[in-house]
Amino acid sequence: MxxxxxxxxxxxxxxxxxxxxxxxxxxxxxxxxxxxxxxxxxxxxxxxxxxxxxxxxxxxxxxxxxxxxxxxxxxxxxxxxxxxxxxxxxxxxxxxxxxxxxxxxxxxxxxxxSGERIACLALTEPGAGSDAAAIAASARRDGAHYVIRGEKASISLAGMADVAVMFARTGGPGARGISAFMVPLDLPGVSRNLYRSAGGRLMQRGSLVFEDVRVPADHLIGEEGGGFHQVMEAFDFNRAIIALACLGAAEQSLDETIEYARQRRTFGKPLALHEGVSFQIAEHLTLVSAARWLAYHCLALRDRDQRHTREAAMCKWMGPKAAAEAIHACIILHGWLGYDMDLPLQQRLRDVVGNEIADGTPEIMKAIVVREAFGREYSPLR
Ligand SMILES: Cc1cc2nc3c(=O)[nH]c(=O)nc-3n(C[C@H](O)[C@H](O)[C@H](O)COP(=O)(O)OP(=O)(O)OC[C@H]3O[C@@H](n4cnc5c(N)ncnc54)[C@H](O)[C@@H]3O)c2cc1C
The missing domain is CATH 1.10.540.10 (Acyl-CoA dehydrogenase/oxidase, N-terminal domain)
Known part of the structure; x- marks a missing residue:
């Protein structure tokens, strides 16, 4: 190993x-x-x-x-x-x-x-987030086209994407009725509304509305009914990637806080010499490091084509949480300065919290771990 x-x-x-x-x-x-x-x-x-x-x-x-x-x-x-x-x-x-x-x-x-075009992933709807298999957007075959209708909510890059990998219902209820499509976002019938996000503003999160959008039939990805399986497979690796992005932000924050604790003096000595400060940093370094290796373990399993759903859910829960807690501590350890807009700490915290929700909330991640560990009959997700 x-x-x-x-x-x-x-x-x-x-x-x-x-x-x-x-x-x-x-x-x-x-x-x-x-x-x-x-x-x-x-x-x-x-x-x-x-x-x-x-x-x-x-x-x-x-x-x-x-x-x-x-x-x-x-x-x-x-x-x-x-x-x-x-x-x-x-x-x-x-x-x-x-x-x-x-x-x-x-x-x-x-x-x-090449970065000439930007893709977004359009799964979530106003009425279906965690329960993604309950989406209502529909795609009806009409000759050489599919006609797509529905609304997608909270889509990252909604403001700037050129194409959506979009999920719509081509069959009956449940996961097996969902198909994936490449939908160019300049087609007639597509409109966008941007949200006022608490963080992650670079991503221009918003909704995408599809009003009878005619997509060439060859833009169906894979087989009809295969969409849900495809996106869940992709979520598995992306959960580790999200965790690592959050942990990177936390590692940078901890590095900055170590430096600050070396310089800033209280009660006649550097903050770093107060164990109440340095032990906190030691604890967060340890938790961040543990979450980091769990995420890399998950990705290494994926590289070897081994099952990693359980590890993906674990690190999507643990990574952003460890990161948010570490950055929160860094803010406090900087005193009033940490709460200032001139330091990046507050922005990092807002951005990380969004990642606790995106691609599956902590509750859903734990439900996946339960499903993997206990068996389907014990999971609310089935
Ligand atoms: C920053 C950000 C970026 C996003 N980007 C995208 C994107 O690019 N594309 C996309 O398709 N979606 C995106 N999303 C949407 C995201 O995937 C959903 O918000 C997420 O899956 C949760 O769905 P929901 O918001 O509808 O919450 P709900 O499903 O309504 O859940 C509400 C609360 O109830 C809890 N809950 C729900 N069911 C259960 C249960 N069975 N047991 C216990 N607790 C439960 C949830 O954990 C949550 O806390 C993004 C979200 C955010 C915040």
Whole structure:
């Protein structure tokens, strides 16, 4: 058992950390004001290989491992946790779209890998979030098209995405009636409404409304009725990626707090020499590290094609929680300064909390662990 990065993985981590420090960190607060994120930044992420990790080289992708995706999330998360949304949506979108028909793959995958086009994932609806198998959006076959109708809620990148990997009902009730589609968002009948988010504002979260949108029939991904299975498989790896993005933000916060505790003096000595301070940091470093290795373990299982649903749910619950608690402690340990908008700590905390909800709440993650550990008959999810 080897729990260290290979030289190639370490070099990738170093390049990500450099980019996060030089390009992302200085402008982290800027995107909190609601400024539009420049496409140029996406192309930079593409050049680093980030947007093409789940896309095969024959479609222009960088074809990385899932562990590498985790490394990218953790290191970029140190600079701007929200920038990892492009990694996430293109990982999920790419891994689902790979089941599309050849001409659709040729049309979309190279553009997603190169950062020329942005994908979002549209599953949640106003009436169905945790219970995703209860979605109501419908896709009705009409000759050479599907006609899509419905509303998707709380979609990351709703304000800027070019295409949605979208889920709609083609059959009866339940998971088996759900299909996945590539839906270009410039088609007639698509409209967008942006939310006023408490954090993660770079992501321009909002709703997407589809009013009788005619999508070419070849934009169905895989078989009719296969959509739910495809998205749940993608959620499994993305849960570890979300955890690592949050943990990266926490690690950066702890590093900054260690430095502050060395400099700031109270009662005649540095904060770092008060055990009430240094022990807290030691505890958070330990919990963050434990969650981090659980997430990498999950991604290593995925790289080996081994089952990892239980580990994914564990780290999606534990990672953002450990990160939020660590950042909260960092705010308190900075005193009044920690609560100031000039420091990034408050923004990181707001951003991490959104990630506790996205891709499945803590309650749903625990219900998945229960299902995996106890058996389906004991889980509210079945
Ligand atoms: C920042 C952010 C980004 C997001 N991005 C996307 C995106 O890109 N695409 C997308 O499709 N969706 C996205 N979402 C939506 C997200 O996946 C849902 O919000 C999430 O799955 C929860 O669904 P809900 O909000 O409808 O809550 P509900 O399902 O209404 O749940 C409400 C509360 O009840 C709890 N609960 C529900 N059922 C149970 C149960 N059986 N047992 C115990 N507790 C339960 C939940 O844990 C939660 O606390 C995003 C959300 C956020 C916050």
């Amino acid at each position: 080897d729990l260290t990065f290979s030289p190639e993985e370490q070099a990738f981590a170093d390049s990500m950390r450099r980019y996060a420090r030089e390009r992302l960190m200085p402008e982290y607060a800027k995107w909190d004001q609601g400024n539009s994120y420049p496409r140029e930044r996406l192309r930079e992420l593409a050049q680093l290989g980030v947007t093409g990790l789940a896309i095969p080289a024959e479609y222009g992708g960088s074809e990385g491992t899932f562990v590498m995706a985790g490394i990218a999330a953790e290191e970029l998360g140190r600079g701007d946790i929200n920038a990892t949304v492009f990694l996430q949506t293109h990982m999920i979108g790419g891994s689902i779209a790979i089941h599309a028909q050849e001409q659709v793959k040729r049309q979309w995958l190279p553009a997603l890998a």
